[in-house]
Amino acid sequence: MTTVPITQEIDARGSFCPGPLMELIRTIKSAQVGDVLAVLSSDPGSAKDIPAWVAKANHELVGLEEVEGGATRFIVRKTH
Amino acid sequence: MSEKLAMILESGTTDKLMAASILAAGAAAMGKEVTVFLTFGGLNAFRKGAENAPMVMPDEFAGMEAQMAQIMQAKQVPHWLKNFKDAKEIGEVHLYACGATMDMFDLKKEDLEPLVEEVVGVATFIQKSEGAQTVFI
Structure with missing residues (x-):
């Protein structure tokens, strides 16, 4: 689990490509x-x-991690 | 890598419209300028109310419309029109209607989804797509 504080989380699980x-x-x-x-x-x-x-x-891609149920969490920092 | 993607969308079957719309959204996301020339079946699909029009499948999926609709609903596959809308929202995407097809089908600009910007001839498309990676769908 990352320690970077997340400003906002988007749950796009179940959303179809390129959703x-x-x-x-x-x-x-x-x-x-x-x-x-x-x-x-x-x-x-x-x-x-x-x-x-x-x-x-x-x-910036801060990191990514697998979450339960076959999904991935991508952590991205807005740099500009 | 070319900074532009141009698409001639000739097919009006749902599978091809979906492929084209996902390509447009992906290219727009990757910062490409996208130019879509809608002709024949591809333009016919852009009549107003496209989102509620029945699904049209090609021969290899003939008779599978109901099943496909069910799968797409279950998997939350967005309508192809929504993909084009999303593409336009996040990037530089232009959709043009083929003038000759408009004439052939007796269509007016106001008969089309507002996503379609302008009615043009093929020469205009060729000009606008200069230097682009071009696909025919």
């Missing part, structure tokens, strides 16, 4: 620089897609 990524982008747009967002996704595509987007958009 979780869309949720993250939408939320990050309205977040403050420095905010740490967590997105929960059960979409297998997210494992590659969310880190790829974070790199492309120049934000």
Whole structure:
């Protein structure tokens, strides 16, 4: 479990590709620089897609962790 | 990597519309400018009320419409129109209607989903898609 304080968590479990990524982008747009967002996704595509987007958009992937029920929590810091 | 994705969306079957809409959303997310040229079946699918129109499956899935609808509902697969809306919300996405198809189907701009920006000819699409990675769906 990460120790980084999470500003906002988005539960996108059950959301179909590219839903979780869309949720993250939408939320990050309205977040403050420095905010740490967590997105929960059960979409297998997210494992590659969310880190790829974070790199492309120049934000920071703080970490990711498996959660119960086959989902992943991606922790992203808004850097700009 | 090209910074633009251009799509000629000719098919009006639900599977292809879904694929096109997910591609558009993904490309928009990755910062690409997306240009979609809607023609023939692809344009016909963008008539107003598209979200409530019956599903249309290609031959290989013929007769499976009800089953597909059920699966999509169970898996919370968003409607393809919503994917295009989302794409437009997060990125630079432009949808154009093919003028010749408009004429053929006796369609007016106001008959289409408001997501469609403008009626253009093929030359305009070619101009707008210059330098883009282009796909035909």
